[in-house]
Amino acid sequence: MPSEASEPADPRAVRRLTLEKDGPLLVEGPVEVRLEDGTVVSSDRFCVALCRCRRSKRYPWCDTSHRRRTRR
Template sequence: MPRERGARSERAAPTECGAPDEHAVDRRRVTLTADGPALIEGPVELVTADGTTIRCDRFVVAVCTCRRSRSYPLCDTSHRRHRRAPRG
């Protein structure tokens, strides 16, 4: 029986981001911190803008979001020396 256009399969129902549930094992948790790095449950592979691949086997990888790190894209805690003034 042909499916209607745009119909979804009940077996692979989309999740919140539209990915099928069968790929749940491949997901990584990313925790965005208020004033620091993005924390990614590893192991991970990071691909930089110039195509360089960085493999990290740690159980949590801190990715720099302030771009001050000397080991960018990995965090070296440079954000701690340059705190932002509170908004107000």
């Protein structure tokens, strides 16, 4: 769900990003994601999975669509 962009409480706060082989980008949350069209979506979950394959029907959130097809 889109939300208004706001400044993080501490801009120096470290976020851990984990790249999963042939899978999503895991980000320790909460997070805000600015999409190509300028829309900002946010999640207050402790960890979110961001889609890297663009197959997700819930983009930018991963819905495990990458499992249906493997890269060569």
